[in-house]
Each structure stands twice: as structure tokens, then as C-alpha cells.
Amino acid sequence: MRASGRDAEPFPQDHKNTRRENMKIAFIGLGNMGGGMAANLVKAGHEVNAFDLSDEALATARDNGCATFTDAAEAVQGVDGVVTMLPNGGIVKSVYEGSVIGKAPEGAVLLDCSTIDVATAKEVIAKAEAAGYDMVDAPVSGGIAAANGGTLTFMVGGTDKAFKRAEEVLNAMGKAVIHAGDAGAGQTAKICNNMLLAITMIGTTEAMKMAEKLGLDPQKFYEISSQSSGYCWPLNAYTPMPGVGVESPADNDYKGGFATALMLKDLRLAMEAAGSVDAKTALGKHATEIYEAFAEENGGLDFSAVIKTL
Numbered sequence: 322m323r324a325s326g327r328d329a330e331p332f333p334q335d336h337k338n339t340r341r342e343n344m345k346i347a348f349i350g351l352g353n354m355g356g357g358m359a360a361n362l363v364k365a366g367h368e369v370n371a372f373d374l375s376d377e378a379l380a381t382a383r384d385n386g387c388a389t390f391t392d393a394a395e396a397v398q399g400v401d402g403v404v405t406m407l408p409n410g411g412i413v414k415s416v417y418e419g420s421v422i423g424k425a426p427e428g429a430v431l432l433d434c435s436t437i438d439v440a441t442a443k444e445v446i447a448k449a450e451a452a453g454y455d456m457v458d459a460p461v462s463g464g465i466a467a468a469n470g471g472t473l474t475f476m477v478g479g480t481d482k483a484f485k486r487a488e489e490v491l492n493a494m495g496k497a498v499i500h501a502g503d504a505g506a507g508q509t510a511k512i513c514n515n516m517l518l519a520i521t522m523i524g525t526t527e528a529m530k531m532a533e534k535l536g537l538d539p540q541k542f543y544e545i546s547s548q549s550s551g552y553c554w555p556l557n558a559y560t561p562m563p564g565v566g567v568e569s570p571a572d573n574d575y576k577g578g579f580a581t582a583l584m585l586k587d588l589r590l591a592m593e594a595a596g597s598v599d600a601k602t603a604l605g606k607h608a609t610e611i612y613e614a615f616a617e618e619n620g621g622l623d624f625s626a627v628i629k630t631l
Contacts, residue, residue, distance in 0.1 A: 343367055344401040346490060347425065349393050349416060350435070351378035354461065355406035357469035358434070358494045360385035362404075364471070365493035372396040393420035402430045402490050409586075410441035417445050422452050430486040431456035434475070436512070436583075438590050439505045440597075446479065446504040455483035458504065459491060460511035464579045472496040476514070478506035512594055515587040518554065519608040519624070525555040526628035529562050539565045561625035575626035582620035585612045 343366045348359040351373035362369050363386040371387035373379055379389040390396035393416060397403050403425050407413050413435050421431065431454050433445065442458040449456040457479030467473045473495035477484055484500045491498045501510045528551065532542040543566040547557045559578075560566030570578035588609040595602045615627050 344490065345370070345399065347372065347393075347397040347400045347403045348382075348387070348406075349373070349396065349403065349420075350406035350408075351375065351382050352406065352408075353465050354434075354468040356381055356385075357465065357471075358404070358406060358473070359387055360469075361471040361494045362490070363387060367490075367493065370396040370400060394424045397421055397425035397429070400425055400429055402432065402487075404432045404490065405435060407433075407435045407437075409435070410437035413437050414441055414445055417449065422449055422454065425454075427453040429454065430483065430490070432459050432487050432490060433457070434459050434461055436460045436515075436587055436590070437508060439508045439512075439594055442478065442508045443505040455480070455486050456504075457483045457487045458507040459487060460507050461495070462511070462514060463495075465577060468494075475499065476501045476507040476510035478502055478504050478508065478510075480504075508590075509594070512587055512591040515584065516591040516602065516605045516608070519584055519588055519612060520604045521553050522555040522559075522561065522625055523608055523611060523627060525553060526561050526625070526631060529556075529565070530628065530631040555625065559625060561628045569625065570623035571625055571628075575622040575629075578623035578625070580620065581612060581616045581622050581624045581626065584624040585609070585616045585620070588612055 345368045346362055347370045348355065349372045351359060351371055356378060359369050359371050359382055369387040370390055371379065371382040372390045372393045383389050397420065403421055405413060405416060407416060413433055431449050446456045446458065457477050459475045459477045461473045461475055463473040471494055474497040475491045475495050477487060477498065477500050488498050501507050529539055529542060533539050539562050543560060555561060558567060559569045561571050563571045570576060591605055592609055595605065611627065615630055619626055
């Protein structure tokens with residue numbers, strides 16, 4: 322029997338601290354990731370005020386036990402914490418400046434779980450701290466299945482105090498919560514991690530297709546390389562060829578998982594950050610170019626579908 326990708330994920334063991342008390346939490350942004358994350362906060366016993374621009378997302382949130390709001394500033398009234406999961410840095414900045422800072426109680430802890438540029442993350446956190454809030458940037462790894470299953474990995478940037486307060490909230494949504502460093506460190510960890518993931522996924526697909534074209538059975542290549550020096554997450558836990566290795570989006574016509582468009586977004590953030598510090602990222606740049614070409618017609622497919630280009 323083939324293993325599932327989740328079973329094969331080489332992530333740390335579950336990281337759960339005992340929650341001291343139930344909290345009232347506003348959750349802003351109920352997309353593919355945020356909806357499941359908010360539902361897991363409810364399952365953990367927290368009271369959740371949910372906001373999104375989508376009526377469908379709000380309906381799902383209600384079904385999952387959330388109270389729903391059509392105004393973000395109203396949703397943050399009287400809460401102990403605010404969690405955001407939003408598409409980009411511009412929206413994150415707008416939401417915090419317009420609907421969170423000065424609207425949520427000053428004692429609330431703020432957690433932005435979006436993947437955005439490092440500079441905006443630092444700017445928003447600085448503004449929140451100046452207004453008296455504790456805030457962290459806490460982007461995630463794990464994809465939609467992990468968001469729904471409460472098994473995300475959180476990379477957290479912020480002060481020790483802010484991290485300790487945020488950890489209680491994050492533990493309800495993830496299996497690993499790691500303090501990466503000061504404000505912006507979570508975003509730095511996320512974009513570097515995903516640049517590495519994109520590079521290794523492309524390398525994995527090239528090796529698998531090359532082996533197949535040379536006459537080696539793809540399953541045999543998987544059995545050999547997954548237990549030798551070719552071992553890597555895309556091969557062992559997210560095999561990009563259907564019917565080979567572990568079950569993955571490849572076995573569902575590359576639907577679900579981590580969309581190519583989102584991988585491209587993260588790669589562009591990585592390239593922007595690399596340029597700001599003159600970091601040499603030749604392979605990262607080439608991976609970005611490959612995903613840019615592939616995303617033109619395949620942005621909705623899982624990023625492992627890049628194997629189709631071979």
C-alpha cells in the first residue's frame with residue numbers, strides 16, 4: 322500500500338502546550354487556508370469572530386461554529402487576539418491600519434499568518450507595537466490539508482513576549498510553532514524555505530523524467546532515490562508523478578495542494594528580498610523564471626505539476 326504524503330512528512334513531532342484558557346479571537350481572511358484555521362480554533366474551545374469579503378466563506382465559517390461579521394473593525398471589538406490570513410502585504414497593511422490597530426483592545430495579541438514581504442511585516446509590527454500591541458508575523462507551511470487538519474508549521478517573528486502570547490493561539494492550528502527571531506524573521510524563514518522547496522521540486526521532476534526516459538521504472542527510481550542521497554521532501558513526501566511514491570496532488574490531476582500561483586508569489590518575494598541584501602540566488606532566479614512561464618496557463622494547478630513542462 323502506498324503511503325500518504327502526510328504520513329511521510331519529515332516535520333518535527335507535535336508541539337502542543339496546554340492552553341490556559343479559552344480566548345475570544347477575531348479571524349480575518351477565510352480563504353483556502355484561513356477557513357480551516359478558524360475552524361480549528363473553534364475546535365480548540367476558542368470563541369471566533371470571523372470576517373471575510375466572501376459570503377460563501379462566511380457561511381462555511383458559521384457552519385464551523387464561528388460568529389461572522391461583515392465589517393472587520395466590528396469583528397475585532399472586545400477580542401483577546403486577532404489572526405489575519407490575507408493575500409499580500411498591501412492588504413495586510415490596509416487591514417491593520419484601517420480595521421485592527423486602534424480598533425481591537427490594546428491588550429489583544431496580533432498574529433499575521435499571511436505570507437508577505439519582510440519590509441511590510443516589519444512596518445506593520447512596528448506600528449502595532451507603537452500603539453501598545455504585541456504582534457508577530459507567523460507565516461505557515463503545510464498547505465490546505467494541514468490547515469484543515471490543524472497540523473501546520475508556524476515560523477514566527479517577534480519579541481519573546483509576543484511569541485509566548487501568540488504561541489497559545491498557534492498551537493490550536495499547528496503541530497510545530499517555532500520562534501524564528503525578531504519581527505520579520507517568520508517571513509524570512511518562509512520565503513527562504515519555499516525558494517528551497519521550488520528548487521528541489523524542479524530538480525526532483527527533472528530526475529524522475531530523465532530516469533523514465535532512460536528506461537528506468539519510475540517506481541523503482543523512487544524506491545532507490547528515496548532511500549539514498551536523493552532523499553528530499555518533494556520526492557519522499559510529495560511525489561510529483563502520479564502512481565509513484567506517496568499519494569499526492571499528482572494523483573488528483575494536480576488539483577489541491579499548493580497552487581503554482583502561490584509558489585510563484587513566494588518566489589517573487591524571495592527574489593525581492595534577495596535583491597535587497599545582494600544575496601546570490603542563481604537557482605532561485607531560474608526557478609522563478611520556470612514557474613513564471615508555467616503559471617501563465619497553469620496557475621491553479623499544484624506546483625508539482627511543473628513536471629508537465631518536461
